[in-house]
Amino acid sequence: MDHSQMPRTGGCPVNHGGNTSMDKPVTKWWPNALNLDILHQGGARTNPMDPDYNHRKAVKGLDYEAVKADVHALMTDSQDWWPADWGHYGGLMIRLAWHSAGSYRLQDGRGGGGSGNIRFAPLNSWPDNASLDKARRLLWPIKKKYGNALSWADLIVLSGTIAYESMGLKTFGFGFGREDIWGPETDVYWGSEKEWLAPSENRYEDLDDASTLENPLSAVHMGLIYVNPEGVNGNPDPARTALHVRETFARMAMNDEETAALTCGGHTVGKGHGAMAGDKIGAEPEAAGYEAQGFGWANPDQKGSASDAFTSGIEGAWSKEPLKFDMGYFDYLFNYEWELTKSPAGAHQWKPVDMPESEMPVDAGDGSTPRMPMMTDADMAMKVDPIYNEICQKFMADPAYFADVFARAWFKLTHRDMGPKANYYGPDVPQEDLIWQDVIPAGSNGYDVTALKAKIAASGLTSAEMIATAWDSARTYRGSDMRGGANGARIRLAPQKDWAGNEPDRLAKVLSILEPIATEAGASIADVIVLAGNVGLEQAIKAGGHSVDVPFTPGRGDATAEQTDAESFDVLEPVSDGFRNWQKKAYAVSAEEMMLDRAQLLGLTAVEMTVLVGGLRVLGTNHGGNSYGVFTDNVGTLSTDFFVNLTDMAYSWHPLEDGTYELRERATGAVKWQATSADLVFGSNSILRSYAEVYAQDDNKEKFVRDFVAAWTKVMNADRFDLLA
Template sequence: MAAPRFLCAVLISILATQAIQVAAKCPFHFGRARMDDDVGAILQAEPRRMLTSADVKAVNELNLDAVKADLKALFLDSKDWWPADFGNYGPLMIRMAWHCAGSYRTSDGRGGCDGARQRFDPERSWADNTSLDKARKLLWPIKEKYGSALSWGDLMILAGNTAIESMGGPILGFCAGRIDDADGSASEPLGPSLDQEMVAPCSVNGECEAPLGASTMELIYVNPEGPLGNPVPELSAPQIRDIFGRMAMNDSETVALVGGGHAFGKCHGACPTGPGPSPRQQPWDPWPGTCGNGTMKGKGENTFTSGFDGPWTTQPTKWDNEYYQNLLKYDWEVYMGPGGHHQWRPVKKDPSDPEELPDIIMLTADVALTRDPAYLEIAPLPPPPATLPDFKAVSKAIAKALRTASPALEGDLVGGKPYYGALFANLAYQCACSFRQTDYTGGCNGARIRFSPQKDWPNNVAMDRVLAVLEPIKASFPTLTYSDLIVLAGSNALTDAKAKGIRFCPGRSDADPNEPPAPVYPPRTMNNKIAQLMDNGIVMGLDMREMVAIQARLRSPSQQRRLGFSGSWTNDASKLTNEYFRVLLDNDWVNVTSSAGQLEMKAVGKEGIYMTPTDLAIKWDAVLSAIAQEFATDATAFYTAFASAWNKMMIADRFKGPTANECPS
């Protein structure tokens, strides 16, 4: 059984790093949305998150061993009001922690257990979270005991970790510092809600596409019965890969997480009439159960959570690889379970085998793992960073390259001479704009803009050729990383264009071209350009003033034409000024289509002046327009906001341990 042993080893890695975010260097920044002494203004609050206060001193002084001891005692103290399966609440706590963390999605970085929004609607009323209010009720005495030192987000994750450890699983690392949200508003885009319909609509529930994380609304990942309830493992396997990929998990991590989680506990569904009203429908007595009578109504053998019923293993409170052994040892046949859903029971591969069949089940999503051998891949680690070069000498070389024609790419013409400053600035912006403060992915550290899929994004057309203009500089400085070169070239170009307050912090490393693609995504494109501008600003960690200011960055007319537009709002790409806002506000605009088929905005009565619909979103929105009016009349305000936005973007991914940044704010 080499494969199951391998997968159990992988589970230690995935549970310790990916599934529930407990790596030794987990950059929570105490809620990832709080400005503290170490971080300053590098990352700021996501405006839609309403946070409770954080007692950093108390968190640092918290005795985690004492909390874990209390948790282990709780797991074995079964309560009459909610009896523990097999006398152990550990499996329930693992389900709670996974469902808290498993809402994370890579498309926009939303979800996850930071904030502990499983306590609020919409998450608390999701079908997949049925009766998890009981798990949190069990934890309340511990939360009450430790007060502000132990947030709900930290407690729920630690409870899951400790449950695995208490049942013989690997000892997992833990990083405290999550700040609880005051309400569930940050989960509204996860749905179901009007926010979700605008940001991430689902046309067919059960086949929801990215940017949604799950295939089915109110579920954590896929429908375990099979796509749209169709119990065909061969159809389930590709959907599992797609959905777990939306959580940034590769195949081995997926199989390890599923098998490790299903080593414990059981499904509950021996009640065809369901769990009763949800917390949203009946907050005073949510999910009371509809089967059974008296004190055992809706609990014990009458519990309904998923609608399936039975354990995956014969020892559901013990860590082992029996789940994988069972998958491979038996054939599996589908049948209708007591809750009215398809589930699978074991069948002997050899009918003459005298061994009695165990009383276990599998779900379609479990059986699917046996139909796809590709779930055994693992990603390598990135190489260490190189020694820093002489950046003064590098800057001199960049200054020369700004105005020297290159065979790699024709630059813009300024005063009849070649100029690459706007192209260098655009390369740095495109490299950095993939950063998301919602989940700390993306950014220019690693310079993955050199590789697919990032180099193939539509907005990155010809960026490889801009980088080729800088290639002679890279060759002259062997210890210079591409990521430092890209950021320095863009920053120096802005300073050359009279920007004020632009800073550079060296020390980035480059990704290995042979490593698997990282989960990095471009800023989202929406039909509603106002929503696009605002939501991308939130995800990138920019406030509205910064997002408006950064729109006025150097714009290359030649690059606009490569993108399929007719031109730019200016033919002089060598100066960063607030003229952008005067042109935007002082002109009337009409929709036109470029010869390449791009929708763009043309200034009425003027030739050769073009902007994009995203530019016009600033004028169309009252709040953004007011900011633009200020910048149009106050150059100092514009330069200050622009420098704040640019500097923040260029160092946002420079993490140093749990709470700090490599670069000064």
């Protein structure tokens, strides 16, 4: 070895922190730079599965009954390293499934239990998820046994459902089919706070008005799933807490009855754990040492006893028999007066007044010592709030009704982000169609596509009208919870038909022409809208001197108004569409950042986003026919002109006072074109410019057309789950 080449200072030759720092180099040094990471997550480099692995095929071969039997057996297989309460893990597994699914929010469809995201930061280390690392480790032998076909996402949700079954609830059903992710979700905004459980004022305009909670958030603190169990900002006040419970659950698409059922049914079984002060508990998993091997919240005083476990800091059971799904929660809540107290961990909670020991639950460890039950501030809200109280009275008068409402609400909670029933597998998938599943009737493929294309081409509609309508129909899809998209043709129904982004007048004109054509051909209007977009695109491709067919697969169905929960579709309204260079109004977030968000929800890569924007600009499909970013003299021809002119140094760009830009000829100063930041970002951002330069090259004109068609088809088929089975 040539020792002369060794570092003379004794310094380490490894780039410290360069591979492990959570601060991305670009955003660290240039915090205003556009971060494209949300379009790159979950790629082939992070996925350990074989390139040809198909989870849908794998899950069909799973021995469902054997899996369920093993999960049932686990419930009473108490382990010394994490003993079960009263010898039963039901409460723990319910909390695991609940907190996995409960991060879902309706506004953007992100969060939820559909991807196994609770395995990764930040969710795996949220204060609200304390000790759920133990539940996942208890499930590991089952995951190991069944391998790839049983995803963590399915197993986690299944464990909670089986727990309820083992405690006496007749569950509504279960669908396998969730597919795991393999790293943290960088696209999810959990809040701007820099510390756990920061005061709620950070995310409300007015803390007394729960509706002012910052969108798209649905939890009151950083690191919580819903509300603070001790009260708003940790100050007990059940009436005030009720308002925040109502808002947070509404942001999960739950109505008052579902909210009351989930709150009461969730606390009918199990217990809270706060037997000691939180400052005795170790660091969360992401902050623990290597020796912890993914475990966090070390509890030196637990010593193998379920009585000494720590999770939330709240301590006690909610009912006399915490291993039974019964009406015990209601018996306690409504048959006793309650007064404020504190847990051994110092958390605010409520205790019953003058409850005899004979009516108390017994210790979770020794199974004999009477222990004082408790209620959280959210539980007291069920009694204090007049609306929730009335619902609870109805539940108490009809226990069978309560069990059914809860079972359905639990099913909704744990399946809300799976999309249509086409994504459900297994013997326990309910036959009943539920409106929140966005039901779409089966479509037809028994018509003559070629003849139908000819009729559409002769309809008198312009290419831009057909392309824009197809795009608007499909762009609502969001892969976060697999809602929206062209299938169902809900663009013709309320509320979509009236959205400003869909240009209602243009939409009505196009539909009035396409609907009779669809009826005559025996095709769904959903198919015809997409096919018309393809026809317009093929016309634009031909005008550019190329001959490329745009793939089309029939079979979409048409949803009815009765099958559409119009209110829940309000959140899908686009308020910005960078692909059509439009914003409903000015926002604090830039147009290009909103375009990235839309691209990620559509499942697009940065390259696909680039090619679609460049193509849609020259096709003349901008909202309202605006000219921003239309860098071509041949509007309506699918060409590379957007990229060619964007990168041409014969022009220079100049900002205007209204936030837009002018492209001027350097030689004469004459204004040639106008642009928004959503156009110029493809020249200013180094990554996007590298893609733009590829498409601006003389040898890539045909490649551009092929790539545009592939990206277009991906968007049109994003919700065709029937093609993935």
